[in-house]
Amino acid sequence: KPIRCIVKLGGSAITCKNELETINEENLKTVSRQLRQTMMVSDSSCGKVLGMDWSKRPGFTETSCVVDDFCDQPALDFSHFMVVHGAGSFGHFQASKSGVHKGGLNRLLVKAGFVATRISVTSLNLEIVRALAREGVPSIGMSPFACGWLTCERNIASADVSMVAKAIDSGFVPVMHGDAVLDAAQACTILSGDVIIRHLAEQFKPEFVVFLTDVLGVYDRPPTEPNAVLLREIEVREDGSWSVVKPTLENMNKQVEITVAAHDTTGGMVTKIS
Numbered sequence: 484k485p486i487r488c489i490v491k492l493g494g495s496a497i498t499c500k501n502e503l504e505t506i507n508e509e510n511l512k513t514v515s516r517q518l519r520q521t522m523m524v525s526d527s528s529c530g531k532v533l534g535m536d537w538s539k540r541p542g543f544t545e546t547s548c549v550v551d552d553f554c555d556q557p558a559l560d561f562s563h564f565m566v567v568h569g570a571g572s573f574g575h576f577q578a579s580k581s582g583v584h585k586g587g588l589n590r591l592l593v594k595a596g597f598v599a600t601r602i603s604v605t606s607l608n609l610e611i612v613r614a615l616a617r618e619g620v621p622s623i624g625m626s627p628f629a630c631g632w633l634t635c636e637r638n639i640a641s642a643d644v645s646m647v648a649k650a651i652d653s654g655f656v657p658v659m660h661g662d663a664v665l666d667a668a669q670a671c672t673i674l675s676g677d678v679i680i681r682h683l684a685e686q687f688k689p690e691f692v693v694f695l696t697d698v699l700g701v702y703d704r705p706p707t708e709p710n711a712v713l714l715r716e717i718e719v720r721e722d723g724s725w726s727v728v729k730p731t732l733e734n735m736n737k738q739v740e741i742t743v744a745a746h747d748t749t750g751g752m753v754t755k756i757s
């Protein structure tokens with residue numbers, strides 16, 4: 484069955500970016516509910532509303548409730564979706580302080596940073612999986628490192644998606660995340676959620692990739708800068724190159740060659756668009 488949609492939960496939307504390892508609980512709950520509704524709406528075979536607050540049912544631990552409630556449900560089909568999330572205030576600090584992205588696992592600081600980064604991002608992943616499961620989405624956390632994904636010079640070198648495909652075929656919603664991984668050239672690096680999405684999109688060719696974030700869309704420069712303009716449309720040509728339609732007072736639809744890239748220090752927005 485074709486994959487309908489990859490959803491990216493932006494780090495800035497689901498975490499409080501300026502508070503270390505803090506989840507934006509309200510946003511996470513809202514988005515989990517909306518995702519469940521979207522997944523069900525897109526599937527005409529769903530008859531019954533899934534998702535109840537398991538945590539409020541007496542006499543069950545959360546784990547047994549998950550098992551119990553899934554058993555009660557008609558066979559719902561979530562098989563068109565996968566979720567990828569960014570790290571936000573999880574992982575970034577540990578990774579940048581120790582230089583995991585620059586490699587060099589023979590240095591104790593880098594090795595410790597690698598471990599700390601993975602503890603942080605997998606903790607966030609677990610909380611997101613838990614929030615989705617509470618809403619009735621049969622989500623499964625899948626870490627690139629544990630799936631055996633490897634990079635070379637920071638680009639994906641081998642990233643077998645067969646386990647992701649198997650999880651989807653079995654009716655689960657895989658939830659992947661930016662991770663610390665092993666790198667053939669520099670021993671280790673950070674694989675970002677957006678690069679993961681690019682790979683998954685190449686492999687699964689979804690109908691949509693949806694980026695949920697804390698701003699209204701792609702701007703012509705970081706939205707915190709004065710005079711940043713929200714772009715109405717990004718036109719992608721056959722060869723994969725793209726240009727943006729920037730609204731101006733004179734011409735609401737004027738096509739202009741502007742470079743989001745020039746303003747994008749992390750490369751994040753360009754990777755998302757790619």
Ligand code: ADP
Nearest residue numbers: 493494495496569570696700701702704705752
């Ligand atoms: P990530 O998981 O990579 O952090 P986010 O979706 O959270 O992904 O990233 C969105 C953030 O990117 C926004 O908070 C915004 O401030 C920032 N940003 C930088 N450049 C741009 C741009 N040109 N347009 C929109 N947002 C941008």
